[in-house]
Amino acid sequence: MIKSYSIENLSPHLFWDVDTTTLDFEKSKIQIVYKVLEYGLISDWNIIKEIYGLETIKEISLELRTLDDVTLSYLSNLFKIDKSNFRCYKLKQSNQNFWSY
Template structure:
């Protein structure tokens, strides 16, 4: 059943790994992060259908880094304040020299 979801993702999304080795449960953090940062709308719909918004948000809260646009989108659709995401507080505490 999980293979059904993995094969539907955009080809470029997991080009650096073997899709056959991916497990939707064991690699959920990796899959969610990759889709949030690089996925197309169809990839987002697959992840949302499989995991649900609640689980996606809970996983994303633990990410140390996330694209600012992905954070803003996830925060807006889930109505979760950005301050609850580790990546937001981490970026604010450790600003990059060149942003």
């Protein structure tokens, strides 16, 4: 039995910059998945995993423009996909870093 979720079930800090009444799990799924991957708690991860499934999360994450290194490594390992297949990795490699610190 799949539990019914609402945006309020996700951590409030994820959508501090958005009117949550305008978010919809289907229409806003890219934004929701991105925010949970980057800033979410394990409870948020479990919710999106149940709502979208791993295949949809994989498809979305492969096309995201940015992901932090830890999240990228986790997803790469979870989905058994080389990091170079992620769009964010390709973009990061093609952007020159002017500051070395």
